[in-house]
Amino acid sequence: MPVAGLDWRIVSSAGQVLKTPLAGAPNASCAGFKAQAPDPTENAQSVGSVIAFGKFRVVQLGDLTWNKEFELMCPNNPIGIADLMVASHHGLPISNSEALVHAVRPRAIIVNNAIRKGASPDAMKAYFSSPRLETVWQSHFSLLGGQEYTVPGMFIANGIDAPLSAIPVEPMAPPAPGATLPPPPAHNGPAYWIKVSAKSDGAFTVTNQRNGFAKTYDAPGPGTN
Numbered sequence: 001m002p003v004a005g006l007d008w009r010i011v012s013s014a015g016q017v018l019k020t021p022l023a024g025a026p027n028a029s030c031a032g033f034k035a036q037a038p039d040p041t042e043n044a045q046s047v048g049s050v051i052a053f054g055k056f057r058v059v060q061l062g063d064l065t066w067n068k069e070f071e072l073m074c075p076n077n078p079i080g081i082a083d084l085m086v087a088s089h090h091g092l093p094i095s096n097s098e099a100l101v102h103a104v105r106p107r108a109i110i111v112n113n114a115i116r117k118g119a120s121p122d123a124m125k126a127y128f129s130s131p132r133l134e135t136v137w138q139s140h141f142s143l144l145g146g147q148e149y150t151v152p153g154m155f156i157a158n159g160i161d162a163p164l165s166a167i168p169v170e171p172m173a174p175p176a177p178g179a180t181l182p183p184p185p186a187h188n189g190p191a192y193w194i195k196v197s198a199k200s201d202g203a204f205t206v207t208n209q210r211n212g213f214a215k216t217y218d219a220p221g222p223g224t225n
Helices: 066-073 098-104 121-128
Strands: 006-013 048-053 056-060 084-086 108-111 135-140 156-158 194-198 204-208 214-217
Touching: 006 066, 066 098, 098 121, 108 121, 108 204, 121 135, 135 204
Parallel strands: 056 084, 084 108, 108 135, 135 156
Antiparallel strands: 006 048, 048 056, 194 204, 204 214
16 A cells, blocks of 8 residues: 555455565464454454554554454464554454564554543553553543553543542443443543654654653664564
8 A cells, every 4th residue: 555655554454364474473472362252243344554654663453353363463473563553442352462462562552442442451451561562542541441450641641521539440340231321421621632753763752632741762773673
């Protein structure tokens, strides 16, 4: 997919995964993989990308789900490592297997979660235990993760939508499948973004618009990317 200045590779689409590796190395995280129930939804059809700007590499697999991650990443990792990963499927536990996250070894992960969707405990544990990880950034504070499975506030772009007397420590129990729930409070305030600015040498900066906090990740040394 030609885009000026970028090398943009589609690695999953329409339920199919990459056949010709961009890189190649055995994936040790495949050994402990346990399949989930087959996913009949459009999520398993997600378009997944590996994007390079010079030495800077991003993995963005959309909503690709657990079993398709295995098909893509096992027994060998065909996409190599990345500097940045956009968390799959909002950080839900039906994606984000260690077979993917630990093999890609991102330095930073951005979780595009909502207050009551994503940044789930299982996904966050996979992120926090990933080799080479420096920082997780979140679009929102997640009640599903509570304080136990979150990051410091400087790395969170948006807070909660209803006043609480205290931020819960333990994760909120996810709703049962098919449960009828009241609608969440309507969003009535500003919405803040997380921005990534990259250089072709592999250095990049992530900025939280809400508080102006930015972190720069230096270009990797020789042989590390």
